[in-house]
Amino acid sequence: MTDSPAQAIVLDAKGVAKRFGAVVALRDASLQVARGQIVALMGANGAGKSTFVKILTGALKPDAGHVRIRGEDSTISSPAGARRSGLVPVYQEPSLIPDLSVTDNLRLGDTPVDRFRHWVGELGLADLQMDATIKQLPLASLRILDLARALAVEPDVLLLDEMTAALPTNLVDRVLSVVRAQADAGRSVIYISHRFNEIAALCDRATVLRDGLTVGDLKIEPGIEERIVEMMLGSPVAAQTREARAVKTAAEGPPRLAVQGLATGTRLRDVSFDLRAGEVLGVVALEGQGQDELFDILAGNRKARQGRVEVNGRAVSFNHPADAIAAGLTLVPGDRAHALFMQRSVRENIAVPLLARLRNWGASSKRKEAARVGAAVERLQIDTRAQGEVRRLSGGNQQKVTIARWIAKGVETLLLFDPTRGIDIRTKRQIYALVRELADQGAAVLYYTSELAEVRLACDRAVVIFGGQVVDVIDAADADEPTLMRAAYGLTEQTEGQA
Numbered sequence: 001m002t003d004s005p006a007q008a009i010v011l012d013a014k015g016v017a018k019r020f021g022a023v024v025a026l027r028d029a030s031l032q033v034a035r036g037q038i039v040a041l042m043g044a045n046g047a048g049k050s051t052f053v054k055i056l057t058g059a060l061k062p063d064a065g066h067v068r069i070r071g072e073d074s075t076i077s078s079p080a081g082a083r084r085s086g087l088v089p090v091y092q093e094p095s096l097i098p099d100l101s102v103t104d105n106l107r108l109g110d111t112p113v114d115r116f117r118h119w120v121g122e123l124g125l126a127d128l129q130m131d132a133t134i135k136q137l138p139l140a141s142l143r144i145l146d147l148a149r150a151l152a153v154e155p156d157v158l159l160l161d162e163m164t165a166a167l168p169t170n171l172v173d174r175v176l177s178v179v180r181a182q183a184d185a186g187r188s189v190i191y192i193s194h195r196f197n198e199i200a201a202l203c204d205r206a207t208v209l210r211d212g213l214t215v216g217d218l219k220i221e222p223g224i225e226e227r228i229v230e231m232m233l234g235s236p237v238a239a240q241t242r243e244a245r246a247v248k249t250a251a252e253g254p255p256r257l258a259v260q261g262l263a264t265g266t267r268l269r270d271v272s273f274d275l276r277a278g279e280v281l282g283v284v285a286l287e288g289q290g291q292d293e294l295f296d297i298l299a300g301n302r303k304a305r306q307g308r309v310e311v312n313g314r315a316v317s318f319n320h321p322a323d324a325i326a327a328g329l330t331l332v333p334g335d336r337a338h339a340l341f342m343q344r345s346v347r348e349n350i351a352v353p354l355l356a357r358l359r360n361w362g363a364s365s366k367r368k369e370a371a372r373v374g375a376a377v378e379r380l381q382i383d384t385r386a387q388g389e390v391r392r393l394s395g396g397n398q399q400k401v402t403i404a405r406w407i408a409k410g411v412e413t414l415l416l417f418d419p420t421r422g423i424d425i426r427t428k429r430q431i432y433a434l435v436r437e438l439a440d441q442g443a444a445v446l447y448y449t450s451e452l453a454e455v456r457l458a459c460d461r462a463v464v465i466f467g468g469q470v471v472d473v474i475d476a477a478d479a480d481e482p483t484l485m486r487a488a489y490g491l492t493e494q495t496e497g498q499a
Helices: 049-056 079-084 102-108 113-122 139-152 169-184 196-202 225-233 291-298 321-326 346-354 363-380 395-409 425-440 454-458 481-488
Strands: 009-020 023-034 038-042 064-069 087-090 157-161 188-192 205-210 213-219 255-263 271-276 280-285 306-311 314-316 329-332 413-417 444-448 461-466 469-475
Touching: 009 049, 009 188, 023 038, 023 049, 023 064, 023 188, 023 205, 038 049, 038 169, 038 196, 049 087, 049 157, 049 188, 079 087, 087 139, 102 113, 102 139, 113 139, 113 169, 139 157, 139 169, 157 169, 169 188, 169 196, 188 196, 196 225, 205 225, 213 225, 255 291, 255 444, 271 444, 271 461, 271 469, 280 291, 280 425, 280 454, 280 481, 291 329, 291 413, 291 444, 321 329, 329 395, 346 363, 346 395, 363 395, 363 425, 395 425, 413 425, 425 444, 425 454, 461 481, 469 481
Parallel strands: 023 213, 038 188, 038 205, 087 157, 157 188, 280 444, 280 461, 329 413, 413 444
Antiparallel strands: 009 023, 009 064, 205 213, 255 271, 255 306, 306 314, 461 469
16 A cells, blocks of 8 residues: 555554563563554564564553654553553464454454454355363364454454464465455454565555564565664574575484374374474475374373384383373474473473483482583574573573573474464574484474475475375475475375385
8 A cells, every 4th residue: 555644544653662571571662553554563583573462452560661642642552442442453373362252252352253254254264163161172273263353353463473473374365364354354464474475465565673673664666675674683584594494314213203094083184194203304294184182192192092102112002291201202382382481480380391200319419400501592592681581581482492491301292283383583493403413313293384484494304294195205305385385275185005
């Protein structure tokens, strides 16, 4: 859309600052949004994006600066006040009560049920059961429910924090179409995403933050991606971040993990593959194809109805996550909030798996724990300025803590479920490098990703699941996005035999 005149400005934030103890989250952040505009809010993890959004929507109070809505100073002091003013957020983590049903969550938020049902259908979940308990639903569905709730109250400004990060491609397309339609209808959107293809296709402008400062406001036009990345990181990005890595030869030797005919009573129907030491095996699937159940079974969170799992040639059956961990299988879940003790320190979170091993507590054990934790922090370059509470860390650093926990313990087989969801480019590169390093040292890695481009960047090969079955196995060198997409939609002959 074309630039709007000053009188059409809906939201105008200037000089916003926020500190959490010794950590400065925002120094001088500014953002302006006109009626009918979609403005991308961009920056590396820790740049202050989520903090800025929470200030704009009343979840946090700024230490300095002002926010004007429709030309008047805002006195928003709570999310409810923001909603009354027409600003409605969809945060990066779902804001639903897990033990309540969908209907009960709507009642708590005073959400119009009819409009909610309309938007759920528009967003691709028309068959949603309203009496379903929130904790029974996959993360992608929860993101859609949060967005439908926000749309149902007809906001003037919609704030979306990594809305598509946990979504498969088919639901991403639905979301982008709905968001664009909102802008065409005269509503405004603040859109936080690390996916440049979405920014280019959807947004009108980009406001860029770095280290809590607004460092640029750019009109979206062809070729702008490189300039935005340089502004976010403060330096040119090496060419290799845009290229596939050199793929090593296939791992040899007996399987570290062998899955044969695995099925549940729901979406997972018949999945088989082998994973060897030194290999990174990608898993590609659209929403609802059984990938959640697969990882839950391997992590000991769910029982298979049929099929066989072998670890180092021995059949295993897990009744509890502790059983999987004892067998050498460790999970980094897609929702890091489920993996971390948010009000505990970085050290305490990383040290959790060590407690059972360092049994003879005393000065020697404490030194060993400190050494292992320190080595993991250094290896993953975790920002420890907010060691008092992990919840104070950026999303990228929180994800590093979930991985560092198993680095400190020692990794045999690592199950990574969408590990770079909502993570900035710099941190993604660090995680790719770490995964390759772990494989080179003999670990086996099973790597589900909702971003098709990651297969070439991180994996040796990928299994594609459609309809709860493995339908293709693709070497990373051949795993371009069109090939993976066709397979993910089932537009390929099913692979014979094991992966």
